[in-house]
Amino acid sequence: MAEFHETILPVLVVDDEAQTLNSCRIVLRSSGISNVICCQDSQRVMDILSQHDVGVILLDLSMPHLSGTDLLPLIREEFPAIPVIIVTGANDVDVAVKCMKMGCFDYMVKPLEKSRLISGVKRALDLRELERENKLLKNRILSKRIERPDVFSEIISHNAKMLSIFQYIEAIARTSQPVLITGETGVGKELMARAIHALSLLKGHFVAVNVSGLDDNLFADTLFGHKKGAYTGAMEAREGLVERASGGTLFLDEIGDLSLASQVKLLRMIQECEYLPLGSDIVKHSSVRIIVATNQDLQDLMNRGRFRKDLYYRLQIHHVHIPPLRERMEDLPLLLERFIEESSKNLGKKKPMQNPDILTLLSRYDFPGNIRELQSIVFDAVSKNASGILSLEVFKERVKKDRIPEGGETEQPEKSPDAPMESFGKFPSLKEATHSFILEAMKQSGGNQTMAARLLGISQQALSRRLKYMK
DSSP states (O other): OOOOOTTSOOEEEEOSOHHHHHHHHHHHHHTTOOOEEEESOGGGHHHHHHHSOOSEEEEESOOSSSOHHHHHHHHHHHOTTSOEEEEESOOOHHHHHHHHHTTOSEEEESSOOHHHHHHHHHHHHHHHHHHHHHHHHHHHHHHTOOSOGGGGTTSOOOOHHHHHHHHHHHHHTTSOSOEEEEOOTTSOHHHHHHHHHHHHTOSSOEEEEEOTTOOHHHHHHHHHOBOTTSSTTOOSOBOOHHHHTTTSEEEEEOGGGOOHHHHHHHHHHHHHSEEOOBTOOSOEEOOOEEEEEESSOHHHHHHTTSSOHHHHHHHTTEEEEOOOGGGOGGGHHHHHHHHHHHHHHHHTOOOOBOOHHHHHHHHTOOOTTHHHHHHHHHHHHHHHOOSSBOOHHHHHHHHHHHHSOTTSSOSSOOOOTTHHHHTTSSOOOHHHHHHHHHHHHHHHTTTOHHHHHHHHTSOHHHHHHHHHHHO
8 A cells, every 4th residue: 555655754764784774765765755864873863753753763673882672662662653663684583572562563574575665664654644643633623723714714614513624624634645525516625625735735736627527548648648649649748637736736526427447547546656647658656645526425336336445445534524505504694795795806896785685585595506506696696786785586586496496396385374383283372383483493594593583583682582491
């Protein structure tokens, strides 16, 4: 299992032989691990560890001045979170058992086998990275604070679920593992991916591509590029998006639509950090962080044989699910205000005032297109506005039109005036009816008291008092 470890903690290689140090450096770099610190003097190890946050240590046992056997307990005592891999020329079972009891992560015998070295280091780095993520996430949750609110400025929300997502993203953003973002159409999956990239501090670009509709050849050409003459019309060599995003983030939208053949190519790139441009037999190494997004249920696609399980498990190491707008209706006033302001600026118009009934109307709507739909509705309303106040009728038309399905009939038949009484089974008392209306208003407003009060035609303070009496 290979990963892009360019941005995470360095590997410290400790050996008194320069040839061994150089060999380890070359092997690790060939697998995409270029952040390597070499130390030929074992007496400097503790100073290095106090100055650098190290991911894993490759430690030789037989060294002058201070042996690996002497160093191991010192490292375990002062830096217990750092995995230590013992490297030695002596194939001695007793020594190996002793080192494992002292807390080493792994034990390898020289000459080192390339695949064994790479897999051992990557497992240790993954473990170290996971521990750091858990610690960061715990600190974020306990503090209930967003460290970089500026990064999320384009994602307008005061919703508790969304704020917890921001905290989670801050904890995982600087890791090398893939991220899967799920959510309905229009919830802002690409905005979330861009926030992850911004927090990752990667020096490369953020490159986005929608893979829906790409057949296998076009997918390979788009991502991996091609060499001159790879196919008819390939007059010049062309780099793919993987190379363009080198050292940065590659965002693949609509990953659920990717063909099985293309899924195999993507899985290989994620696991081995390598790919082949079309028409080439020279392997290239990738150095990108992968973020994917979908509005589909990948579990269901797997059950139907349309999505590979091994790819799914590689992608969902970090999973971010963005709730739909109808589950975070407390954000509606903020979003409405932002989109009115943006639309007015883009259209070169003076910002119109809101009609209070617009918010009441929209709070009853399910928004199947989510935030993107709200943005479109507001832009349409502002573009048609000729007075200083937004027209309620424009919003009514859009909401009414979007509620009508393809068959031409409304989704729910209009209820008779007596319908509210039917749920009681008898004529309700005034108290029962009041309680019922309050509960329904709170349900339709997603628990937002301000919106519920507007639906009921009372003040927020009056509603708050009534809710206390109902408890």
